[in-house]
């Protein structure tokens with residue numbers, strides 16, 4: 001199969017699948033949630049997490065006002081929630097009521113945390129910058145919520161207990177398969193000479 005090189009870059013979806021997460025926000029007593037595929041860890045110390053949001057999102061306006069946001073990670077059984085909050089606008093509808101979304105109490109912020117999430121971060125906004133048609137919002141993680149029993153003692157997801165929600169783009173969702181897990185020790189592989 002031959003690779004094709006394009007220089008006219010349109011919407012570039014080649015980096016998918018990505019974990020589909022839910023960004024939550026609250027300002028003036030109004031809660032909202034939206035789906036995000038563009039999000040990433042940035043630093044362990046201090047613990048920083050970034051999300052790329054279009055300034056058109058109602059969620060962005062709430063975050064700009066409250067300077068706080070949540071990032072919630074969903075099990076695959078709750079993938080419909082990503083499509084629901086990613087397909088509706090907070091300025092038109094109260095998504096928590098409309099989609100009957102249950103909340104957990106937050107600890108260090110006023111952002112809603114999703115009860116269905118197996119893990120969630122509460123973040124305080126530390127940077128808000130324009131990059132092209134999105135804004136990169138960087139938050140310091142001030143509290144982590146997690147279902148302890150779905151993580152191994154090494155703090156990795158136990159795929160016998162939970163399947164994460166991944167997004168392939170164009171409304172297609174997928175999850176991981178336990179059968180594909182490979183343990184590749186970097187110490188061993190980093191020293192190996194020649195083909196393995």
Ligand SMILES: Cc1cc2nc3c(=O)[nH]c(=O)nc-3n(C[C@H](O)[C@H](O)[C@H](O)COP(=O)(O)O)c2cc1C
Nearest residue numbers: 034035036037038053054057058059086088089090
């Ligand atoms: C799976 C999925 C991933 C998405 N990822 C992003 C994203 O990373 N950034 C973004 O700005 N919008 C993203 N969206 C679009 C928003 O979720 C969508 O526009 C939502 O309606 C915004 O809601 P709001 O206006 O209430 O904030 C995504 C949508 C879906 C379904």
